[in-house]
Amino acid sequence: MRTYLQETIKPLIPSEVLAGIKTVTKSQTAYDTSGSSYTQTTEDDVWIPSYPELFGSSSTYYDLFQNTSANRIKYKVAATSASYWWLRTASYTSGFYAVGTSGSGSYYYASNSNGVCLGFCT
Numbered sequence: 720m721r722t723y724l725q726e727t728i729k730p731l732i733p734s735e736v737l738a739g740i741k742t743v744t745k746s747q748t749a750y751d752t753s754g755s756s757y758t759q760t761t762e763d764d765v766w767i768p769s770y771p772e773l774f775g776s777s778s779t780y781y782d783l784f785q786n787t788s789a790n791r792i793k794y795k796v797a798a799t800s801a802s803y804w805w806l807r808t809a810s811y812t813s814g815f816y817a818v819g820t821s822g823s824g825s826y827y828y829a830s831n832s833n834g835v836c837l838g839f840c841t
Contacts, residue, residue, distance in 0.1 A: 720807070720835070724765050728837060732765075739841040740764050747807050756809075765839045770808035770816040772838075774824045788822030793836060803827070804834040 729737070742764045749759035773791060792801045801820035808816045810826035817833055819825045827833065 720767065720805075721761070721763065724767070724837070729765050736841075741840045743840050745769070745807075748809050750809055750811070754811075765837060767805060767807040767835050768838045770806050770810075770824060773806065773818065791818050791822035792820065793818070793834065795834060802834050803831075804836050 732740075742762050744760060745763050745766055746758050746760045747769050748756050750756050793804050794800070795802045801822075803817050803819055803825075806816040806818065806824075810816050813830075814826050814828045816824055816826045817831075818836075
């Protein structure tokens with residue numbers, strides 16, 4: 720997904736916005752092939768928000784989501800009902816956390832088809 724964001728989505732961002740985007744350090748839970756979890760740290764300029772960034776301590780919330788379910792509800796283009804969207808935090812070896820249609824946190828198998836919400840810092 721990180722490669723897709725960098726190679727496919729980032730080039731679609733207007734150059735005026737790209738000029739102001741900063742690279743930041745991100746941490747997330749990952750799993751090795753034996754199923755053991757560890758903290759993975761990356762340097763990214765565009766990313767998918769993590770579970771702790773949306774549902775963790777108040778110091779990690781982004782203003783956009785303001786720690787309210789209503790601010791985390793997202794719609795696909797032209798949709799009349801809310802959509803599920805992935806977070807970058809793994810919940811176990813074959814699933815990830817996501818935001819449900821009510822704006823609450825949940826987790827799903829990676830085989831499910833959900834949207835994503837692009838994040839970046841300026």
